[in-house]
Amino acid sequence: MTTRRWPLRGVVLLYLAILIGLPVVFMVYKALQHGFGPFWSQLTQPGSMGALRLSVEIVAIAVPVNTIVGVGAALLIARHHFIGKRAFDTAFDIPVAVSPVILGVALILAYSRIGWFGGPLLRAGIMVLFSPLGLVLATMAVSLPYVLRSIVPVLIEVGTEQEEAARTLGAGRFRTFFNVTLPSIRWAVAYGVTLTTARTLGEFGAVLVVSGNISGRTQTFPIFIYDDWDQRFDTLGAYAGALLLALISMAVLFALAMLRKRERRLRVDLA
Amino acid sequence: MSISLKRLSKRYGSTHAVDDVSAEITHGSLTAILGPSGSGKSTLLKLISGLEAPDEGRVIIDGEDVTDVDPRHRDIGFCFQSYAPFRHMNVAKNVGFGLKVRKRSASEIDTRVKELLALVKLEDKAARYPSQLSGGERQRMALARALAIEPRVLLLDEPFGALDAVVRQELRQWVKVLHEQIQVTTVLVTHDQQEAMEVADQLIVMRAGKVVQSGNPLALYESPSTDFVHEFLGPSTIFGGVVTRPHDLELVSVYEGAIKGRITSIVSLGFEAQVTVELSDGTTTWVQLSRNELSKMGLRVALLVGVRRRSESADF
Numbered sequence: 001m002t003t004r005r006w007p008l009r010g011v012v013l014l015y016l017a018i019l020i021g022l023p024v025v026f027m028v029y030k031a032l033q034h035g036f037g038p039f040w041s042q043l044t045q046p047g048s049m050g051a052l053r054l055s056v057e058i059v060a061i062a063v064p065v066n067t068i069v070g071v072g073a074a075l076l077i078a079r080h081h082f083i084g085k086r087a088f089d090t091a092f093d094i095p096v097a098v099s100p101v102i103l104g105v106a107l108i109l110a111y112s113r114i115g116w117f118g119g120p121l122l123r124a125g126i127m128v129l130f131s132p133l134g135l136v137l138a139t140m141a142v143s144l145p146y147v148l149r150s151i152v153p154v155l156i157e158v159g160t161e162q163e164e165a166a167r168t169l170g171a172g173r174f175r176t177f178f179n180v181t182l183p184s185i186r187w188a189v190a191y192g193v194t195l196t197t198a199r200t201l202g203e204f205g206a207v208l209v210v211s212g213n214i215s216g217r218t219q220t221f222p223i224f225i226y227d228d229w230d231q232r233f234d235t236l237g238a239y240a241g242a243l244l245l246a247l248i249s250m251a252v253l254f255a256l257a258m259l260r261k262r263e264r265r266l267r268v269d270l271a
Numbered sequence: 272m273s274i275s276l277k278r279l280s281k282r283y284g285s286t287h288a289v290d291d292v293s294a295e296i297t298h299g300s301l302t303a304i305l306g307p308s309g310s311g312k313s314t315l316l317k318l319i320s321g322l323e324a325p326d327e328g329r330v331i332i333d334g335e336d337v338t339d340v341d342p343r344h345r346d347i348g349f350c351f352q353s354y355a356p357f358r359h360m361n362v363a364k365n366v367g368f369g370l371k372v373r374k375r376s377a378s379e380i381d382t383r384v385k386e387l388l389a390l391v392k393l394e395d396k397a398a399r400y401p402s403q404l405s406g407g408e409r410q411r412m413a414l415a416r417a418l419a420i421e422p423r424v425l426l427l428d429e430p431f432g433a434l435d436a437v438v439r440q441e442l443r444q445w446v447k448v449l450h451e452q453i454q455v456t457t458v459l460v461t462h463d464q465q466e467a468m469e470v471a472d473q474l475i476v477m478r479a480g481k482v483v484q485s486g487n488p489l490a491l492y493e494s495p496s497t498d499f500v501h502e503f504l505g506p507s508t509i510f511g512g513v514v515t516r517p518h519d520l521e522l523v524s525v526y527e528g529a530i531k532g533r534i535t536s537i538v539s540l541g542f543e544a545q546v547t548v549e550l551s552d553g554t555t556t557w558v559q560l561s562r563n564e565l566s567k568m569g570l571r572v573a574l575l576v577g578v579r580r581r582s583e584s585a586d587f
């Protein structure tokens with residue numbers, strides 16, 4: 001059996017190597033080719049730090065907002081019946097189904113001077129496009145479904161009986177949510193938050209369209225990396241930035257994997 | 272506390288899950304709602320608890336109309352068929368949940384939880400999580416959790432359904448004793464007539480959303496109002512066109528003026544025997560005999576016998 005599986009294994013490994021392994025190895029090599037010093041100074045230059053700070057700020061707003069919206073929408077979908085539920089459910093998948101660039105263009109159309117919301121908002125002194133606000137909106141749009149999609153199946157699988165039991169024991173909605181529902185979906189929430197964070201941090205297409213790419217103001221870290229590569233021909237800067245971004249994402253995934261493992265050891269799931 | 276159900280109805284789409292049900296459940300009784308699956312018995316329990324709202328009718332607990340009262344204010348102990356343990360809380364936290372909701376002090380909760388765990392014999396399992404308990408232990412934890420809030424009424428949905436035969440038998444006895452100990456009005460739902468007869472002092476038999484008959488178990492067994500109740504509550508056979516208990520029939524010699532027939536099979540179950548007889552009128556019936564009767568009469572397949580109803584005096 002094992003011997004016969006070797007060819008298949010080999011093909012899969014080769015495939016992974018071509019797609020992910022070799023590019024990553026090459027990136028790591030290039031980033032650290034001249035030692036840690038140049039790598040570090042590339043990352044700590046003001047432009048890079050500014051872009052990184054902006055990306056972190058976007059994460060700090062978009063992830064909590066999308067988490068709250070995602071949990072709320074998941075509860076609506078898993079626990080309630082209402083007219084148009086299917087359409088509501090599907091609407092959350094639009095951001096992943098269409099290209100981020102299309103989302104960006106749609107936002108431009110809606111919020112530009114001639115758009116439905118853009119005109120009135122501009123007259124009120126609020127500029128959405130080419131501003132951090134636009135970046136946050138675009139980022140929230142592309143990372144909308146991740147929390148929701150992680151939670152809904154778990155909510156359905158857990159069922160309503162624990163919540164009903166809490167209710168007969170006298171618990172109100174808030175207590176039931178925080179003491180019964182939320183703990184039973186916490187790993188799904190954590191998983192969704194991780195995916196949202198990864199997507200938010202790395203988002204490029206939609207953000208590029210609405211940002212106007214104003215250096216130091218609307219330039220997020222991924223756009224900065226792209227500019228290093230494409231505009232400034234600074235390959236070391238690009239490799240360094242990409243490596244940092246990849247490391248952050250891997251750290252997040254690794255932390256989650258560890259937490260899940262610990263949780264499983266602590267409390268074997270009910271059959 | 273007594274429970275009074277007045278003309279309750281509940282529909283799901285076009286199905287009448289509960290159809291114009293009225294019943295009186297007396298204070299301190301242990302009542303079993305008995306019926307085949309799909310008879311509406313679990314729905315009726317949910318209507319009493321308030322987890323489902325009736326389309327029509329009223330639920331009255333201890334004289335108070337609670338039809339429009341949210342389940343969280345009904346003071347009801349509800350045990351789910353799956354026990355619905357809070358999986359992320361240990362046994363003590365599960366049992367203390369209702370008291371914590373009621374904002375009792377930590378020391379009071381601690382004392383009460385200890386008492387309850389002693390009552391359900393889970394003292395040494397306080398720090399365990401539900402996943403580390405056996406089915407029977409989970410069931411007892413669910414009972415303790417429901418009892419913690421000192422409910423007016425205890426409602427149990429198929430309480431022994433998910434347990435293996437030995438544990439089920441133990442728990443039945445234990446619930447009966449517990450009920451005598453704490454005297455709280457208890458309603459349980461079951462599809463198992465033996466379980467209902469053994470545990471309950473009152474039966475409500477349901478079929479297709481309606482109550483067919485209610486009363487004390489022996490009375491229902493002795494004088495069922497319909498063939499359905501007759502067949503549902505115990506072994507039955509048809510003799511002379513009437514549903515009869517097979518132990519109310521006897522076999523006699525073929526010359527004794529009874530309906531004649533030929534034995535087609537004899538199944539010995541150790542303490543009793545089931546003798547199937549093809550009668551001269553073309554129908555088939557079966558007779559339940561004790562082991563002694565069987566050996567005394569020297570019965571065998573193909574023997575011609577007479578079948579008749581046991582006389583009143585022969586019953587005892």
